[in-house]
Amino acid sequence: MYNGISIIGAGIIGGAMARILARKKIINKIIATRRNLDKIRDLEELGVIITSDNVWAVENSDVAIISVKPNALANVLKEIRDVARGKLLISVVAGVPINLIEDMLPGTRIVRAMPNIAVLVGESFTVYSFSKNVTDEDREFTDILFSSMGVAIEVEEKYINAYTGLTGSGPAYMSTFIEAMVYAGLKVGIPRDIALLGATQVAIGTGKLIRDGGMHYAKIKEMVVTPAGTTIEGLFELEEIGLRRGLMKAVYAATQRAEDISKNKNNTD
Numbered sequence: 001m002y003n004g005i006s007i008i009g010a011g012i013i014g015g016a017m018a019r020i021l022a023r024k025k026i027i028n029k030i031i032a033t034r035r036n037l038d039k040i041r042d043l044e045e046l047g048v049i050i051t052s053d054n055v056w057a058v059e060n061s062d063v064a065i066i067s068v069k070p071n072a073l074a075n076v077l078k079e080i081r082d083v084a085r086g087k088l089l090i091s092v093v094a095g096v097p098i099n100l101i102e103d104m105l106p107g108t109r110i111v112r113a114m115p116n117i118a119v120l121v122g123e124s125f126t127v128y129s130f131s132k133n134v135t136d137e138d139r140e141f142t143d144i145l146f147s148s149m150g151v152a153i154e155v156e157e158k159y160i161n162a163y164t165g166l167t168g169s170g171p172a173y174m175s176t177f178i179e180a181m182v183y184a185g186l187k188v189g190i191p192r193d194i195a196l197l198g199a200t201q202v203a204i205g206t207g208k209l210i211r212d213g214g215m216h217y218a219k220i221k222e223m224v225v226t227p228a229g230t231t232i233e234g235l236f237e238l239e240e241i242g243l244r245r246g247l248m249k250a251v252y253a254a255t256q257r258a259e260d261i262s263k264n265k266n267n268t269d
């Protein structure tokens with residue numbers, strides 16, 4: 001299989017990927033790069049090699065994951081252009097299409113992927129697409145790689161910006177929902193730590209009922225709402241603030257932002 005993986009830009013998501021790959025030991029060597037190495041010293045304890053030398057990192061690995069911000073991408077690709085030739089390059093950079101990377105890195109096999117921050121606990125939802133020149137081994141490795149971080153599926157590239165808005169940003173929406181649940185618990189007198197435990201367990205439990213229990217969300221609501229009961233009072237209020245419309249608008253706006261980055265508009269993300 002492959003000899004070594006480098007993670008170029010080991011910040012929030014790159015660092016999370018380095019940590020889980022080191023823990024799961026799915027590859028023999030992991031190299032992580034960023035300019036400020038003091039921020040990733042802890043990775044060394046997990047056996048990860050850390051360096052600020054992107055060229056050395058890519059030279060010494062068969063696979064490179066690029067996890068810098070969109071506005072830093074062009075410089076990084078220019079830097080590794082010669083050493084990336086013939087390698088598998090996986091970009092998790094929001095909004096940046098495969099053809100743009102292909103233009104900048106001729107002779108490289110490319111994966112465009114969108115994980116989310118739940119990589120940290122091995123519960124990411126990751127989508128990925130391939131350039132035309134990838135091998136069967138690249139496809140298999142990509143699936144093994146992202147499946148080690150959670151659930152992973154191949155999708156058509158034209159949908160990746162939409163997944164970026166839905167599941168890439170999803171943990172931020174869910175965190176906002178859970179924060180609101182905790183505040184709601186405080187409002188009705190529940191201690192903060194128990195409100196947090198309750199809110200997160202409700203999110204996990206409901207997710208499992210739907211995904212693993214095969215239960216439709218409408219059915220769950222039917223089972224919880226009773227005539228003149230408590231839940232219908234709560235749902236009645238939610239209807240007024242338009243939670244569903246708000247979420248739909250949020251995902252739409254995030255998707256549009258990814259589309260703007262794809263068109264190279266105002267890449268300050």
Ligand SMILES: NC(=O)c1ccc[n+]([C@@H]2O[C@H](COP(=O)([O-])OP(=O)(O)OC[C@H]3O[C@@H](n4cnc5c(N)ncnc54)[C@H](OP(=O)(O)O)[C@@H]3O)[C@@H](O)[C@H]2O)c1
Nearest residue numbers: 009010011012013034035036067068069070093094115117
């Ligand atoms: N955060 C998420 O949940 C998430 C999820 C999916 C995808 N993404 C995508 O992942 C990318 C990174 O996002 P992030 O949230 O992880 O941002 P981040 O924490 O800012 O990570 C980017 C890292 O790149 C490093 N970097 C910048 N220039 C570099 C260079 N020339 N060479 C090597 N390293 C360099 C920075 O460290 P130094 O300044 O020390 O060099 C920084 O730690 C973005 O494109 C984003 O769209 C993020």
